Amino acid sequence: MSQKLAGKVAVITGGNSGIGFATAKLFAKEGANVTITGRNEATIKSATAEIGQGAIGFVSDVSDINSIEPVYKKVESTFGKIDVLIVNAGIVMISPLENFTEEMFDTISDINYKGVFFTVQKALPYLNDGASIVVTSSTVANKGIAGGAAYLSSKAAERALVRAFAAELVSKNIRVNALSPGSIDTPIFEKAGWATEQIDEINTFFATVTPMKRAGTVEEMAKGFLFLASDDSSYMTGGDLILDGGFSNL
């Protein structure tokens, strides 16, 4: 292993599942001191055990502003200042416009939009010089997909936040970038309560419209996060790394 993150302190929100979990495992192999957060205590426990290398995990809901900062305090007292912050926790909610309730809208924007804003804002006092922040957006941020108004716009908001954060933090020697996955094989639709047939249908749709004709893997996403987290991307800020099998540009 190249140990591209040797001795670095990395925090990954939503690190107990899917893309975040694969990223946490790769970062630990690359020498980072990893902290994961999520909402489910049992999976945080099993995930930290599997990540190994002294990884720690905390229950923290990104939509609850008060639950974010205590995590950073514990990270600082355990490992020191944060070098890498992966702002990855997110949910999907797809529904015809007329069925979308205010409660659904608030839930998704509190996690995917407000949660991202305050996950970054509350981290500021705990970031190390030269820190790298990466936000998981989505390739669908630039697309129109029926039923996706709230999800797509929350992911587009993340891209806008990344550009604004990057502009504000460049003078503090902190880089901020987005990683935009295409269709990736994770439990995200299951967790949204979708039936197996609906999941098969959306996976078939994306496999058809993706030039590479397949979903991406969580390991492929983790490699992208490693690039953005490490000095390999030292001249990149305010940008968007699109890992989508050609979906958005071909």
Ligand code: NAD
């Ligand atoms: P996942 O469901 O496996 O992981 C989502 C993670 O976010 C989980 O760890 C969950 O605990 C956490 N989370 C959700 N709500 C939270 C909250 N309120 N507070 C704290 N943690 C919370 O799904 P995934 O596909 O790995 O999703 C990770 C990110 O990737 C999301 O932001 C998602 O929008 C984005 N994304 C996924 C895909 C895809 O096809 N899977 C495509 C583009 C973007």
